[in-house]
Amino acid sequence: MRPAKFISLPLAALVLAVGCNRAEPARDQARPAAPRTDTAAEELQRKRADDGARLDKRVADLERRWSEMESSLPKKSAAPTPGLRGEVAEDIKNAREAVANLKTTTPENWWERHERAMERTASDIEEDVRRLAKGAAHPATAQPADPPDSAAPFTSRRDRFVTRLAARVDTMEDQLKDVRVRDAQKTELQDTRARVDKLKDDVSRLRHASADDWWDISVKRVSEYIDRVEASVKRLDDDKVKR
Numbered sequence: 001m002r003p004a005k006f007i008s009l010p011l012a013a014l015v016l017a018v019g020c021n022r023a024e025p026a027r028d029q030a031r032p033a034a035p036r037t038d039t040a041a042e043e044l045q046r047k048r049a050d051d052g053a054r055l056d057k058r059v060a061d062l063e064r065r066w067s068e069m070e071s072s073l074p075k076k077s078a079a080p081t082p083g084l085r086g087e088v089a090e091d092i093k094n095a096r097e098a099v100a101n102l103k104t105t106t107p108e109n110w111w112e113r114h115e116r117a118m119e120r121t122a123s124d125i126e127e128d129v130r131r132l133a134k135g136a137a138h139p140a141t142a143q144p145a146d147p148p149d150s151a152a153p154f155t156s157r158r159d160r161f162v163t164r165l166a167a168r169v170d171t172m173e174d175q176l177k178d179v180r181v182r183d184a185q186k187t188e189l190q191d192t193r194a195r196v197d198k199l200k201d202d203v204s205r206l207r208h209a210s211a212d213d214w215w216d217i218s219v220k221r222v223s224e225y226i227d228r229v230e231a232s233v234k235r236l237d238d239d240k241v242k243r
Contacts, residue, residue, distance in 0.1 A: 044215065048103075051219045055099045058226050059092075066092055066233055088236060091229045098222045110214040111154065115161055117221060122168055122199060128192045132185070133175040154211045162207050169200045187235070198224075 066088070098117075105113060173196060181189050202221075209217060 048215065051215075052099065052103050055102065055219070055222060055226065058223075058230075059096050059099055062092055062095065062226065062230060062233065069233065069237055084232075085236065088229070088232045091232060095222075095226050095229050098225055102218060102222050105215075105218050107211070107214050110218050111157065111211075114218060114221065118161075118165065118199075118202065122165060125192065125195050125199060126168070126172060128188070129172045129175050129196070132179050132181065132189055132192060158206065158209060162203055165199070165203045169196060169203060172196050173200075195228075 070085075070089075101113065176189075176193055176196065179189060206217075
């Protein structure tokens with residue numbers, strides 16, 4: 001009878017061990033799952049969606065406000081300078097297109113689009129500068145523009161572009177230095193000088209830009225363009241009230 005007693009002790013220990021092992025998964029299942037961490041790509045995708053929705057709303061609000069304003073503006077002398085109403089309408093259209101283009105911007109095409117947008121802005125400002133400066137000569141570019149498919153390293157393309165635009169800004173500042181205007185054109189001159197200053201700041205910040213900053217730079221450019229259009233609409237609205 002004694003051997004049976006000694007045999008039962010190991011069996012009891014084995015049964016107890018098996019029971020503990022079976023209970024362990026149950027305890028694991030009861031533990032709450034660890035919070036899921038998004039990857040950098042997922043975080044960027046969510047940020048792009050949020051930025052796009054925010055800018056979409058801003059443009060929609062701007063379009064609605066402009067539509068309401070346009071119906072109440074007088075047909076003649078509707079703006080501080082002739083043709084401003086048409087320019088504002090075109091700017092609003094361009095803002096809508098800029099937001100649409102932003103949604104298809106990628107790390108591969110962002111720099112080409114950013115260059116093109118800044119070149120277009122510079123040319124637009126130069127046109128106003130020439131008119132205010134009574135036909136001053138168009139500033140010469142410091143270097144030829146890079147082709148769209150340029151394989152040059154980002155820093156090289158960036159530095160050439162910054163040098164080229166900085167030279168154009170310097171020329172515009174010189175052209176506006178001694179400009180004197182009267183009455184309604186004072187507002188236009190102030191606005192043009194402010195735009196030259198803004199372009200100068202943008203070019204300065206771009207000197208230190210990294211290719212990794214592609215989304216923040218792109219969305220900032222579009223957002224600031226909408227800021228400028230909103231300011232133009234507000235100025236038109238204020239002028240309408242004064243009249």
